[in-house]
Amino acid sequence: MAGNGQEQTVSEYIVHHLTNLTLGKLPGGFERADGSIVAEGGEWTFAHGGQEIAAMGFNAIHVDSMIWSIGLGVIFCWLFARVAKNASADTPSGLINAVEMVVEFVDGTVKDTFHGRNPLIAPLALTVFVWVFLMNLMDLIPVDLIPHTLMLAGVDYQKIVPSTDPNITMGMALGVFILMVYYSIKVKGFGFVKELTLNPFNHPVFIPINLFMEVVGLLAKPFSLGLRLFGNMYAGEMIFILIAALFGAGVMWLLPAGLLQVGWAIFHILVITLQAFIFMVLTIVYLSMAHEDH
Amino acid sequence: MNINLTLIGQMVAFVAFVAFCMRYVWPPIVAAMAERQQKISEGLAAADRASHDLDLAKQEAAKKLSEAKKEAAAIVESANKRASQIVDESKQAAIVEADRVKAAATAEIEQERARTQEQLMAKVSELAVAGAEKILAQEIDAGKHEQLLKQLISEA
Numbered sequence A: 001m002a003g004n005g006q007e008q009t010v011s012e013y014i015v016h017h018l019t020n021l022t023l024g025k026l027p028g029g030f031e032r033a034d035g036s037i038v039a040e041g042g043e044w045t046f047a048h049g050g051q052e053i054a055a056m057g058f059n060a061i062h063v064d065s066m067i068w069s070i071g072l073g074v075i076f077c078w079l080f081a082r083v084a085k086n087a088s089a090d091t092p093s094g095l096i097n098a099v100e101m102v103v104e105f106v107d108g109t110v111k112d113t114f115h116g117r118n119p120l121i122a123p124l125a126l127t128v129f130v131w132v133f134l135m136n137l138m139d140l141i142p143v144d145l146i147p148h149t150l151m152l153a154g155v156d157y158q159k160i161v162p163s164t165d166p167n168i169t170m171g172m173a174l175g176v177f178i179l180m181v182y183y184s185i186k187v188k189g190f191g192f193v194k195e196l197t198l199n200p201f202n203h204p205v206f207i208p209i210n211l212f213m214e215v216v217g218l219l220a221k222p223f224s225l226g227l228r229l230f231g232n233m234y235a236g237e238m239i240f241i242l243i244a245a246l247f248g249a250g251v252m253w254l255l256p257a258g259l260l261q262v263g264w265a266i267f268h269i270l271v272i273t274l275q276a277f278i279f280m281v282l283t284i285v286y287l288s289m290a291h292e293d294h
Numbered sequence B: 001m002n003i004n005l006t007l008i009g010q011m012v013a014f015v016a017f018v019a020f021c022m023r024y025v026w027p028p029i030v031a032a033m034a035e036r037q038q039k040i041s042e043g044l045a046a047a048d049r050a051s052h053d054l055d056l057a058k059q060e061a062a063k064k065l066s067e068a069k070k071e072a073a074a075i076v077e078s079a080n081k082r083a084s085q086i087v088d089e090s091k092q093a094a095i096v097e098a099d100r101v102k103a104a105a106t107a108e109i110e111q112e113r114a115r116t117q118e119q120l121m122a123k124v125s126e127l128a129v130a131g132a133e134k135i136l137a138q139e140i141d142a143g144k145h146e147q148l149l150k151q152l153i154s155e156a
Helices: A010-017 A050-056 A063-086 A095-113 A121-140 A145-152 A166-188 A190-197 A204-247 A251-291 B005-136 B142-155
Strands: A022-026 A043-046 A060-062
Touching (some): A010 A204, A022 A050, A060 A063, A060 B005, A063 A095, A063 A166, A063 B005, A121 A166, A121 A204, A121 A251, A121 B005, A166 A190, A166 B005, A190 A204, B005 B142
16 A cells, blocks of 8 residues: 555555645645645645645646546557558568558548548547547556655656546547537538537527527537546546455455455456447547538 | 546656657557568468469460370371381382392293393204205205295294
Protein backbone atom coordinates (compact mmCIF):
# COMPACT_ATOMS: atom_id res chain seq x y z
CA MET A 1 0.00 0.00 0.00
CA ALA A 2 1.08 3.48 -0.73
CA GLY A 3 1.93 5.41 2.36
CA ASN A 4 4.27 8.13 3.37
CA GLY A 5 5.30 7.03 6.78
CA GLN A 6 2.12 7.30 8.80
CA GLU A 7 -0.63 4.69 8.80
CA GLN A 8 -3.37 5.11 6.20
CA THR A 9 -6.92 3.89 6.34
CA VAL A 10 -8.31 2.03 3.35
CA SER A 11 -10.56 4.93 2.45
CA GLU A 12 -7.66 7.37 2.64
CA TYR A 13 -5.69 5.02 0.40
CA ILE A 14 -8.47 4.92 -2.15
CA VAL A 15 -9.12 8.64 -2.09
CA HIS A 16 -5.41 9.27 -2.45
CA HIS A 17 -5.33 7.05 -5.50
CA LEU A 18 -8.24 8.89 -7.05
CA THR A 19 -6.77 12.35 -6.59
CA ASN A 20 -4.99 14.02 -9.50
CA LEU A 21 -1.77 15.90 -9.26
CA THR A 22 -3.38 19.33 -9.60
CA LEU A 23 -1.70 22.60 -10.37
CA GLY A 24 -4.10 25.46 -9.80
CA LYS A 25 -4.78 28.95 -8.56
CA LEU A 26 -5.86 29.20 -4.96
CA PRO A 27 -7.98 32.26 -4.16
CA GLY A 28 -6.57 34.94 -1.89
CA GLY A 29 -7.22 34.43 1.83
CA PHE A 30 -7.65 30.66 1.54
CA GLU A 31 -6.34 28.68 4.49
CA ARG A 32 -4.16 25.85 3.14
CA ALA A 33 -3.88 22.32 4.48
CA ASP A 34 -0.66 23.17 6.30
CA GLY A 35 -2.28 26.16 8.00
CA SER A 36 -0.72 28.91 5.91
CA ILE A 37 -2.89 31.64 4.39
CA VAL A 38 -2.81 32.35 0.65
CA ALA A 39 -1.73 35.91 -0.11
CA GLU A 40 -4.08 38.49 -1.59
CA GLY A 41 -4.62 38.03 -5.37
CA GLY A 42 -4.27 34.26 -5.22
CA GLU A 43 -1.42 31.89 -5.87
CA TRP A 44 -0.62 29.18 -8.46
CA THR A 45 0.49 26.06 -6.63
CA PHE A 46 0.15 22.29 -6.43
CA ALA A 47 -2.89 21.30 -4.43
CA HIS A 48 -2.66 19.30 -1.23
CA GLY A 49 -5.88 17.43 -0.72
CA GLY A 50 -9.41 17.62 -2.03
CA GLN A 51 -10.40 20.87 -0.32
CA GLU A 52 -7.68 22.83 -2.05
CA ILE A 53 -8.61 21.28 -5.38
CA ALA A 54 -12.24 22.25 -4.81
CA ALA A 55 -11.17 25.80 -3.95
CA MET A 56 -9.19 26.06 -7.19
CA GLY A 57 -12.32 25.44 -9.27
CA PHE A 58 -11.82 25.74 -13.01
CA ASN A 59 -8.46 27.48 -12.73
CA ALA A 60 -6.55 24.25 -12.28
CA ILE A 61 -4.93 21.67 -14.42
CA HIS A 62 -4.36 17.99 -13.80
CA VAL A 63 -0.66 17.81 -14.50
CA ASP A 64 -0.49 14.01 -14.30
CA SER A 65 -3.41 13.50 -16.70
CA MET A 66 -1.95 15.97 -19.17
CA ILE A 67 1.56 14.50 -19.03
CA TRP A 68 0.42 10.91 -19.45
CA SER A 69 -2.16 11.75 -22.07
CA ILE A 70 0.17 13.88 -24.17
CA GLY A 71 3.03 11.45 -23.59
CA LEU A 72 0.95 8.55 -24.88
CA GLY A 73 -0.23 10.66 -27.80
CA VAL A 74 3.36 11.44 -28.64
CA ILE A 75 4.24 7.74 -28.44
CA PHE A 76 1.38 7.01 -30.84
CA CYS A 77 2.49 9.72 -33.26
CA TRP A 78 6.15 8.76 -33.07
CA LEU A 79 5.47 5.06 -33.58
CA PHE A 80 3.05 5.50 -36.45
CA ALA A 81 5.04 8.28 -38.11
CA ARG A 82 8.12 6.07 -38.03
CA VAL A 83 6.19 3.32 -39.77
CA ALA A 84 4.69 5.82 -42.20
CA LYS A 85 8.19 7.00 -43.09
CA ASN A 86 9.35 3.45 -43.80
CA ALA A 87 6.12 2.37 -45.44
CA SER A 88 6.60 0.99 -48.91
CA ALA A 89 5.00 -1.54 -51.20
CA ASP A 90 7.68 -4.09 -50.33
CA THR A 91 7.08 -7.02 -48.05
CA PRO A 92 6.20 -5.59 -44.63
CA SER A 93 7.62 -7.03 -41.44
CA GLY A 94 7.35 -6.75 -37.67
CA LEU A 95 6.17 -3.39 -36.46
CA ILE A 96 5.06 -2.29 -39.92
CA ASN A 97 2.79 -5.32 -40.07
CA ALA A 98 1.25 -4.57 -36.70
CA VAL A 99 0.68 -0.91 -37.52
CA GLU A 100 -0.77 -1.74 -40.92
CA MET A 101 -3.10 -4.22 -39.28
CA VAL A 102 -4.45 -1.46 -37.01
CA VAL A 103 -4.69 0.97 -39.92
CA GLU A 104 -6.51 -1.55 -42.06
CA PHE A 105 -8.90 -2.37 -39.22
CA VAL A 106 -9.71 1.31 -38.67
CA ASP A 107 -9.99 1.90 -42.41
CA GLY A 108 -12.43 -1.01 -42.72
CA THR A 109 -14.56 0.29 -39.85
CA VAL A 110 -14.63 3.78 -41.30
CA LYS A 111 -15.57 2.51 -44.76
CA ASP A 112 -18.35 0.39 -43.30
CA THR A 113 -19.85 3.21 -41.28
CA PHE A 114 -19.02 6.47 -42.98
CA HIS A 115 -20.23 6.79 -46.54
CA GLY A 116 -19.38 10.41 -47.23
CA ARG A 117 -16.08 11.73 -48.46
CA ASN A 118 -13.99 13.36 -45.82
CA PRO A 119 -10.23 12.86 -45.49
CA LEU A 120 -10.43 13.81 -41.80
CA ILE A 121 -12.56 10.93 -40.60
CA ALA A 122 -10.14 8.02 -41.00
CA PRO A 123 -7.09 9.70 -39.38
CA LEU A 124 -9.39 10.99 -36.64
CA ALA A 125 -10.70 7.48 -36.01
CA LEU A 126 -7.17 6.05 -35.98
CA THR A 127 -5.98 8.68 -33.52
CA VAL A 128 -9.01 8.16 -31.28
CA PHE A 129 -8.69 4.39 -31.31
CA VAL A 130 -4.96 4.11 -30.66
CA TRP A 131 -4.75 7.01 -28.26
CA VAL A 132 -7.71 5.90 -26.15
CA PHE A 133 -6.39 2.36 -26.22
CA LEU A 134 -2.98 3.48 -24.98
CA MET A 135 -4.54 5.62 -22.24
CA ASN A 136 -6.72 2.70 -21.18
CA LEU A 137 -3.71 0.39 -21.30
CA MET A 138 -2.16 2.33 -18.43
CA ASP A 139 -4.87 0.72 -16.31
CA LEU A 140 -3.06 -2.61 -16.52
CA ILE A 141 0.06 -1.23 -14.82
CA PRO A 142 -0.11 -2.17 -11.14
CA VAL A 143 -1.91 0.67 -9.37
CA ASP A 144 0.81 1.40 -6.82
CA LEU A 145 3.89 1.00 -8.98
CA ILE A 146 4.25 4.44 -10.52
CA PRO A 147 2.38 6.57 -7.93
CA HIS A 148 4.37 5.06 -5.07
CA THR A 149 7.68 5.36 -6.91
CA LEU A 150 6.93 9.01 -7.66
CA MET A 151 5.84 9.57 -4.07
CA LEU A 152 9.28 8.41 -2.93
CA ALA A 153 10.63 11.02 -5.35
CA GLY A 154 8.47 13.69 -3.72
CA VAL A 155 5.41 13.85 -5.95
CA ASP A 156 2.34 13.58 -3.73
CA TYR A 157 -0.37 12.55 -6.14
CA GLN A 158 -0.31 10.64 -9.40
CA LYS A 159 -3.11 9.18 -11.51
CA ILE A 160 -1.52 7.42 -14.43
CA VAL A 161 -4.66 6.44 -16.35
CA PRO A 162 -5.73 9.59 -18.20
CA SER A 163 -9.04 8.06 -19.28
CA THR A 164 -10.17 7.84 -15.65
CA ASP A 165 -10.14 11.64 -15.64
CA PRO A 166 -13.43 13.08 -16.96
CA ASN A 167 -11.57 16.13 -18.23
CA ILE A 168 -9.65 13.92 -20.63
CA THR A 169 -12.59 11.91 -21.92
CA MET A 170 -14.88 14.93 -22.08
CA GLY A 171 -12.15 16.93 -23.78
CA MET A 172 -12.05 14.40 -26.59
CA ALA A 173 -15.84 14.08 -26.67
CA LEU A 174 -16.18 17.88 -26.92
CA GLY A 175 -13.66 17.88 -29.75
CA VAL A 176 -15.84 15.37 -31.56
CA PHE A 177 -18.92 17.45 -30.71
CA ILE A 178 -17.40 20.58 -32.24
CA LEU A 179 -16.65 18.61 -35.40
CA MET A 180 -20.22 17.30 -35.42
CA VAL A 181 -21.69 20.79 -35.23
CA TYR A 182 -19.19 22.12 -37.77
CA TYR A 183 -19.93 19.46 -40.36
CA SER A 184 -23.67 19.60 -39.70
CA ILE A 185 -23.68 23.27 -40.56
CA LYS A 186 -21.21 22.88 -43.42
CA VAL A 187 -23.01 19.96 -45.09
CA LYS A 188 -26.63 20.75 -44.30
CA GLY A 189 -26.52 24.51 -43.97
CA PHE A 190 -29.97 25.70 -43.06
CA GLY A 191 -31.11 22.08 -43.12
CA PHE A 192 -29.40 21.65 -39.78
CA VAL A 193 -31.70 24.24 -38.23
CA LYS A 194 -34.67 22.54 -39.83
CA GLU A 195 -33.50 19.23 -38.44
CA LEU A 196 -33.39 20.74 -34.96
CA THR A 197 -36.76 22.50 -35.15
CA LEU A 198 -39.02 20.40 -37.38
CA ASN A 199 -38.23 16.96 -36.02
CA PRO A 200 -39.96 14.80 -34.92
CA PHE A 201 -43.21 16.89 -35.17
CA ASN A 202 -43.26 18.66 -38.47
CA HIS A 203 -45.51 21.59 -37.53
CA PRO A 204 -44.59 25.19 -36.64
CA VAL A 205 -46.48 24.94 -33.35
CA PHE A 206 -44.14 22.27 -32.11
CA ILE A 207 -40.94 24.17 -32.87
CA PRO A 208 -40.06 24.85 -29.20
CA ILE A 209 -40.73 21.25 -28.21
CA ASN A 210 -38.78 19.92 -31.18
CA LEU A 211 -35.91 22.28 -30.49
CA PHE A 212 -35.74 21.24 -26.85
CA MET A 213 -35.81 17.53 -27.68
CA GLU A 214 -33.31 17.73 -30.51
CA VAL A 215 -30.88 19.90 -28.57
CA VAL A 216 -31.01 17.50 -25.64
CA GLY A 217 -30.45 14.64 -28.04
CA LEU A 218 -27.56 16.45 -29.67
CA LEU A 219 -25.92 17.31 -26.35
CA ALA A 220 -26.44 13.79 -25.07
CA LYS A 221 -24.10 12.47 -27.75
CA PRO A 222 -20.82 14.01 -26.54
CA PHE A 223 -21.80 13.52 -22.91
CA SER A 224 -22.59 9.85 -23.34
CA LEU A 225 -19.46 9.44 -25.45
CA GLY A 226 -17.14 10.97 -22.88
CA LEU A 227 -18.84 9.69 -19.76
CA ARG A 228 -19.12 6.12 -21.04
CA LEU A 229 -15.37 5.87 -21.45
CA PHE A 230 -14.75 7.69 -18.18
CA GLY A 231 -17.24 5.52 -16.27
CA ASN A 232 -15.87 2.25 -17.56
CA MET A 233 -12.26 3.14 -16.91
CA TYR A 234 -12.98 4.75 -13.56
CA ALA A 235 -14.87 1.68 -12.37
CA GLY A 236 -12.15 -0.63 -13.64
CA GLU A 237 -9.47 1.43 -11.94
CA MET A 238 -11.52 1.48 -8.74
CA ILE A 239 -11.69 -2.30 -8.71
CA PHE A 240 -7.93 -2.54 -9.23
CA ILE A 241 -7.48 -0.18 -6.27
CA LEU A 242 -9.86 -2.22 -4.12
CA ILE A 243 -8.01 -5.41 -5.00
CA ALA A 244 -4.74 -3.66 -4.16
CA ALA A 245 -6.26 -2.61 -0.84
CA LEU A 246 -7.24 -6.23 -0.23
CA PHE A 247 -3.55 -7.21 -0.40
CA GLY A 248 -3.05 -5.09 2.71
CA ALA A 249 -5.88 -6.76 4.63
CA GLY A 250 -3.75 -9.65 5.88
CA VAL A 251 -1.64 -12.61 4.79
CA MET A 252 -4.68 -14.87 4.26
CA TRP A 253 -5.99 -12.46 1.63
CA LEU A 254 -2.87 -12.64 -0.53
CA LEU A 255 -3.97 -15.61 -2.62
CA PRO A 256 -7.59 -14.51 -3.26
CA ALA A 257 -6.41 -10.99 -3.98
CA GLY A 258 -3.79 -12.30 -6.38
CA LEU A 259 -6.36 -14.42 -8.22
CA LEU A 260 -8.77 -11.48 -8.38
CA GLN A 261 -5.98 -9.25 -9.64
CA VAL A 262 -5.08 -11.65 -12.46
CA GLY A 263 -8.71 -12.36 -13.33
CA TRP A 264 -9.71 -8.70 -13.43
CA ALA A 265 -6.62 -7.77 -15.41
CA ILE A 266 -7.38 -10.40 -18.03
CA PHE A 267 -10.99 -9.27 -18.21
CA HIS A 268 -9.86 -5.69 -18.37
CA ILE A 269 -7.77 -6.34 -21.48
CA LEU A 270 -11.10 -6.90 -23.20
CA VAL A 271 -12.67 -3.84 -21.59
CA ILE A 272 -9.95 -1.39 -22.59
CA THR A 273 -9.92 -2.60 -26.19
CA LEU A 274 -13.69 -2.60 -26.37
CA GLN A 275 -13.97 0.90 -24.90
CA ALA A 276 -11.39 2.25 -27.33
CA PHE A 277 -13.27 0.60 -30.17
CA ILE A 278 -16.65 1.93 -28.99
CA PHE A 279 -15.25 5.45 -28.69
CA MET A 280 -13.91 5.22 -32.22
CA VAL A 281 -17.07 3.74 -33.73
CA LEU A 282 -19.33 6.28 -32.04
CA THR A 283 -17.07 9.10 -33.22
CA ILE A 284 -17.43 7.81 -36.77
CA VAL A 285 -21.18 7.26 -36.41
CA TYR A 286 -21.82 10.74 -34.99
CA LEU A 287 -19.78 12.38 -37.74
CA SER A 288 -21.51 10.21 -40.30
CA MET A 289 -24.86 11.44 -39.00
CA ALA A 290 -23.60 15.00 -39.24
CA HIS A 291 -22.84 14.41 -42.94
CA GLU A 292 -26.20 12.88 -43.79
CA ASP A 293 -28.52 15.31 -45.49
CA HIS A 294 -32.13 14.29 -45.27
CA MET B 1 -14.64 14.92 -10.56
CA ASN B 2 -13.35 18.38 -11.09
CA ILE B 3 -13.83 19.87 -14.49
CA ASN B 4 -11.06 22.36 -15.07
CA LEU B 5 -8.47 23.60 -17.54
CA THR B 6 -7.41 20.01 -18.22
CA LEU B 7 -10.50 19.82 -20.44
CA ILE B 8 -9.17 22.61 -22.65
CA GLY B 9 -5.67 21.17 -22.59
CA GLN B 10 -6.93 17.80 -23.72
CA MET B 11 -8.97 19.37 -26.53
CA VAL B 12 -5.91 21.20 -27.79
CA ALA B 13 -3.80 18.04 -27.59
CA PHE B 14 -6.55 16.12 -29.36
CA VAL B 15 -6.63 18.56 -32.25
CA ALA B 16 -2.84 18.54 -32.50
CA PHE B 17 -2.58 14.75 -32.59
CA VAL B 18 -5.40 14.37 -35.11
CA ALA B 19 -3.78 17.01 -37.31
CA PHE B 20 -0.43 15.25 -37.06
CA CYS B 21 -2.01 11.90 -37.88
CA MET B 22 -3.89 13.37 -40.82
CA ARG B 23 -0.78 15.03 -42.20
CA TYR B 24 2.07 12.59 -41.54
CA VAL B 25 0.68 9.19 -40.56
CA TRP B 26 -2.43 8.23 -42.44
CA PRO B 27 -1.66 9.17 -46.07
CA PRO B 28 1.75 7.44 -46.42
CA ILE B 29 0.64 4.24 -44.73
CA VAL B 30 -2.58 3.98 -46.72
CA ALA B 31 -0.76 4.87 -49.94
CA ALA B 32 1.88 2.20 -49.32
CA MET B 33 -0.81 -0.36 -48.56
CA ALA B 34 -2.77 0.52 -51.69
CA GLU B 35 0.40 0.34 -53.74
CA ARG B 36 1.23 -3.08 -52.32
CA GLN B 37 -2.30 -4.25 -53.02
CA GLN B 38 -1.91 -3.10 -56.60
CA LYS B 39 1.44 -4.88 -56.87
CA ILE B 40 0.06 -8.11 -55.48
CA SER B 41 -2.97 -8.11 -57.75
CA GLU B 42 -0.73 -7.40 -60.72
CA GLY B 43 1.55 -10.22 -59.65
CA LEU B 44 -1.37 -12.61 -59.36
CA ALA B 45 -2.66 -11.59 -62.77
CA ALA B 46 0.80 -12.10 -64.25
CA ALA B 47 1.01 -15.53 -62.64
CA ASP B 48 -2.38 -16.44 -64.10
CA ARG B 49 -1.28 -15.24 -67.49
CA ALA B 50 1.97 -17.17 -67.24
CA SER B 51 0.23 -20.41 -66.32
CA HIS B 52 -2.20 -19.88 -69.19
CA ASP B 53 0.76 -19.30 -71.52
CA LEU B 54 2.39 -22.42 -70.18
CA ASP B 55 -0.73 -24.44 -70.97
CA LEU B 56 -0.79 -23.05 -74.46
CA ALA B 57 2.89 -23.80 -74.94
CA LYS B 58 2.38 -27.33 -73.69
CA GLN B 59 -0.45 -27.86 -76.14
CA GLU B 60 1.65 -26.41 -78.92
CA ALA B 61 4.56 -28.62 -78.01
CA ALA B 62 2.37 -31.73 -77.96
CA LYS B 63 0.97 -30.82 -81.36
CA LYS B 64 4.44 -30.25 -82.79
CA LEU B 65 5.64 -33.51 -81.33
CA SER B 66 2.84 -35.55 -82.84
CA GLU B 67 3.36 -33.82 -86.18
CA ALA B 68 7.05 -34.62 -86.06
CA LYS B 69 6.28 -38.22 -85.24
CA LYS B 70 3.91 -38.47 -88.15
CA GLU B 71 6.45 -36.89 -90.43
CA ALA B 72 9.18 -39.23 -89.23
CA ALA B 73 6.93 -42.21 -89.82
CA ALA B 74 6.18 -40.96 -93.33
CA ILE B 75 9.87 -40.44 -94.02
CA VAL B 76 10.73 -43.93 -92.80
CA GLU B 77 7.97 -45.41 -94.91
CA SER B 78 9.05 -43.59 -98.04
CA ALA B 79 12.66 -44.53 -97.38
CA ASN B 80 11.64 -48.18 -97.10
CA LYS B 81 9.67 -47.92 -100.27
CA ARG B 82 12.57 -46.26 -102.02
CA ALA B 83 14.99 -48.90 -100.75
CA SER B 84 12.91 -51.78 -102.03
CA GLN B 85 12.44 -49.90 -105.26
CA ILE B 86 16.20 -49.48 -105.57
CA VAL B 87 16.70 -53.16 -104.83
CA ASP B 88 14.15 -54.07 -107.48
CA GLU B 89 15.70 -51.70 -109.95
CA SER B 90 19.19 -53.10 -109.35
CA LYS B 91 17.86 -56.63 -109.67
CA GLN B 92 16.29 -55.68 -112.94
CA ALA B 93 19.45 -53.97 -114.12
CA ALA B 94 21.56 -56.93 -113.05
CA ILE B 95 19.33 -59.29 -114.97
CA VAL B 96 19.48 -57.08 -118.03
CA GLU B 97 23.24 -56.77 -117.72
CA ALA B 98 23.65 -60.47 -117.23
CA ASP B 99 21.54 -61.14 -120.29
CA ARG B 100 23.55 -58.64 -122.24
CA VAL B 101 26.86 -60.17 -121.13
CA LYS B 102 25.57 -63.63 -121.85
CA ALA B 103 24.41 -62.58 -125.31
CA ALA B 104 27.72 -60.95 -126.07
CA ALA B 105 29.58 -64.04 -124.90
CA THR B 106 27.34 -66.29 -126.95
CA ALA B 107 27.84 -64.11 -129.97
CA GLU B 108 31.57 -64.12 -129.49
CA ILE B 109 31.63 -67.85 -129.03
CA GLU B 110 29.54 -68.26 -132.12
CA GLN B 111 31.83 -65.98 -134.05
CA GLU B 112 34.88 -67.86 -132.78
CA ARG B 113 33.31 -71.11 -133.65
CA ALA B 114 32.48 -69.91 -137.19
CA ARG B 115 35.97 -68.60 -137.69
CA THR B 116 37.50 -71.78 -136.35
CA GLN B 117 35.20 -73.81 -138.56
CA GLU B 118 36.20 -71.69 -141.50
CA GLN B 119 39.88 -72.11 -140.70
CA LEU B 120 39.33 -75.77 -140.05
CA MET B 121 37.54 -76.10 -143.38
CA ALA B 122 40.36 -74.26 -145.13
CA LYS B 123 42.91 -76.49 -143.40
CA VAL B 124 40.93 -79.62 -144.18
CA SER B 125 40.53 -78.62 -147.81
CA GLU B 126 44.24 -77.76 -147.95
CA LEU B 127 45.05 -81.12 -146.40
CA ALA B 128 42.65 -82.80 -148.74
CA VAL B 129 44.16 -80.98 -151.69
CA ALA B 130 47.67 -81.78 -150.42
CA GLY B 131 46.72 -85.44 -149.94
CA ALA B 132 45.03 -85.57 -153.26
CA GLU B 133 48.04 -83.79 -154.79
CA LYS B 134 50.32 -86.38 -153.28
CA ILE B 135 47.99 -89.16 -154.42
CA LEU B 136 47.24 -87.80 -157.81
CA ALA B 137 50.62 -86.12 -158.23
CA GLN B 138 50.89 -85.26 -161.82
CA GLU B 139 47.59 -86.21 -163.17
CA ILE B 140 45.72 -83.52 -161.53
CA ASP B 141 46.27 -80.02 -162.58
CA ALA B 142 46.30 -77.79 -159.59
CA GLY B 143 45.21 -74.80 -161.51
CA LYS B 144 42.31 -76.58 -163.20
CA HIS B 145 40.87 -78.05 -160.05
CA GLU B 146 41.44 -75.12 -157.68
CA GLN B 147 38.42 -73.44 -159.25
CA LEU B 148 36.33 -76.41 -158.40
CA LEU B 149 37.59 -76.65 -154.82
CA LYS B 150 36.99 -72.96 -154.06
CA GLN B 151 33.45 -73.41 -155.28
CA LEU B 152 33.11 -76.39 -153.03
CA ILE B 153 34.38 -74.44 -149.95
CA SER B 154 32.09 -71.54 -150.52
CA GLU B 155 29.19 -73.97 -150.83
CA ALA B 156 30.09 -75.66 -147.59
